[in-house]
Amino acid sequence: MSSDGDTDVEDVPRKRRKGVEKENLTPSPESQDRQDRKRTQTSSRTNNKKARVEQSQRESLSQPGASVSVASHSGITPGKIVRVRLNNFMCHNNLLFTFGDKVNFISGKNGSGKSAILTALVLGLGGRTSDTNRGSSLAKLIKNGENRGSIEITISNTGIRSHDPDKYGNEITVVRNISDRSSTYRLMSDKGKVVSNKRMELNSILMSFNIQVNNPVSILNQDTARTFLKTATPKELYNLFRKGTLIDEIEEKLSELQTRKLPQIRSLLKRKELANSASVQDLLEYKKKWRSTQSWSRLRMRYTS
Template structure:
C-alpha cells in the first residue's frame, strides 16, 4: 500500500505544471508540445526513483519460539516485490502470520488460532515477534523521535498475554501503547485486516471457492475500504446530528447571553463617570479622615489640660495629707517627749541623794585608782631597769664564756661570779615575773575602776 501511495504522489507531481520565471514584457506559455527532452528525462528519473518505497516498507522480520519454529530470521526484504519460497513446514505461513501479529492484528485474522497463546511453541513459555519498518523521506512519522526506522516488538506469553514495545533506530523504547501503533499504521496506510493488503491461504481458498455473490461483495467492500468508509460515514452522520443539536441549544443560550451582554453594556455606558466619582470619593474620604484627625487633636488637648488640672489638684491634696500626717506624728512625739521629761524629773528628784553617795564613792575610788596607777607605773619602771640589768648580766656571761682559760685563779673567780650572776639573774627573773603578774592585776583593777567610773557618770 505504501508503494502505491508513493507512486500516486509521484505521478501527481509529474503532471503538475512547471513554473517558469517571468521576463520583462513577455509571458511564457507551456503546453505539451513544448516540453524539452531534459524535462522528460528528469520526470522519468523521478518516476523510477519514486518506485522505491521510503515509508511503511518492511525491512526485516524476526521470529522466536513462534508456532513450531525455534528461531526464524532475521529476514531482510527488498524495497519492491519479494517472494518467499520453501518446502512445506519451512515457515512461509509462520512469517505471514507473524507479520499480522507483529503489526497489531487479531489472532482470529490469521486463521491460525483463536488466541495468541496458540502461537507460542509447544514447551516454551513465551514467543517474540520483531518487525522493522522504513521511516525515511518527507512523509516519515516523527523522524526526530524514531529516526530512519521503526522497530515493533511483541512478546506473547503462554497465558495469551501480549505486550508491545515500539523502539527507534537506536533501540530505545519510545512507547508501549496500542494507540501509538495504531497511529503509525494509519500514517503508513497499513491495513492488517484488509485482504488486499494481507491475503493468507485460508482467505484465498474461501474467495476462490466461494460462489455466493454476497461474500464476494463483502470482500470487494472490505478490499476497497468502502465498508470502512461506510462505517465512518455513519459515525460522521451521527456525530453531525449530535453536533447540530448541541449547536441549536448553544444558539438559544447565545441569545440569552447576547441580551445579558447588551444589558451589561448599557449599564457600563451609564457608569462612564464611575472613575470620576471614585476619585471624588477618595478625596472626600481623605478630607473626612483629616477632619477626624483635627477633632481628635482638639479633644486630646482638652483632655491634657483636664489631666494637668486634676494632677495639680491631686498633688496639693497629697501634700496637705502629708503635712497633716506629719503634724499628727509631731504632736504624738511631743506628747511622748513631755511624758519622758516628766518621768525623768521625777526620777531625778528621787535620785539626788543616791547621786551624792555615788559621787563620794566615785571620789574614793578615783583616789584609789590614782594610787594604783602610781604603783603600776613605778612597777613598770622597775621592770624595765631589771630587764636592762638582765641584759648586762647576760653580756658579761657571754664575755666570760668567750674568754680563754689562761689563769685558773681568774677562772675560778669568774666561775664564782658567773654562778653569783646566774643566781642574781634567776632572782631578777622571779622578781620580774612577780612584777608582771602584779602589773596584770593592777591593769585589771584599773579597768574595773574605769568601768565603774563610766557607769557612775
C-alpha cells in the same frame, strides 16, 4: 586525376601511407596474447570473489538465528517493512528476515515456516488471530515447549510522509510480546528507545502509512486462495469487494462519527456559545457601567466649575 584517367603520382604515396597506418593499428600476436591473459585473470579474480561471498552467506545462514537477506533496502520509502524477527513463534525459534526493495519471494519445503512469516506480519501489526485463519487463540501460536514468544517488525520512517520523525527517527520498530495469558505492544525508535506501548499509537502509525493487515486484497492467505475463490457465492464475493475497497471500514467510521463524535462536537460548540454569550453580556455590562461613570463625571464637573 589526370586528363587521361591515370592516377597522379602524388596519390600513390598517400594511399600507401593510409595502408601503413591501418597495418600499424592491428595489434601484434604477442600484444593480443597479453590482453587475453589479462582478461582471463580479471574474470578469475571476480569469480573467486563471488564464490567467497556466496560461501560466507551459506555459512552465516547455517548458524542458529541466521539472518535471511533478499536484497539491499537502500532508498526505501516510508511505510515499507524493512525486517521481521520471530522468537518462539510457530515453528521458528529465532529468525531474522530482511526484506528487499521490490518484490520478495520466499521459497521452501512444506512446513518450513513460509506462511508463518506472513502470519507474523498480520499479528505483529495489530491483526487478530481470526484474520490469519489460524484459530482464535494467539497463545497457541507460541512455539511448542515455550511459554512466551515475540514478533518484532521494523518499518521505514523516512521521507515527507514519515510518522513523528522527531520521536522515532528513520525507523519504527513494533514489538508484540505474546504469553499464555495476554499480549503487549512496544513501539520503539531507531535508537531502541520505547516511545509508546499503546495500541492507539500503533493504529495511528498504520493509518499514516496506509497499512491494512486485514485487507484481503493486500494479504491473501493460503486457505482463502485454495477454497474461497473457487466456491464463493456472489454475495461472498461482493462482501470481499466491500472489504477490499474499505467500504465497510468507511461506513463503520461514519457511523461512529454520527453516534459518538457528533454529539461531542455539538456539546463542545454549545459550551463555547454559552461562554461567548456570557462574555458578551459581561462586555455590555462593563460598557453600561463605563457610560454611567462618564455621566457622573460630567455632572460633577458642571456643578463644581
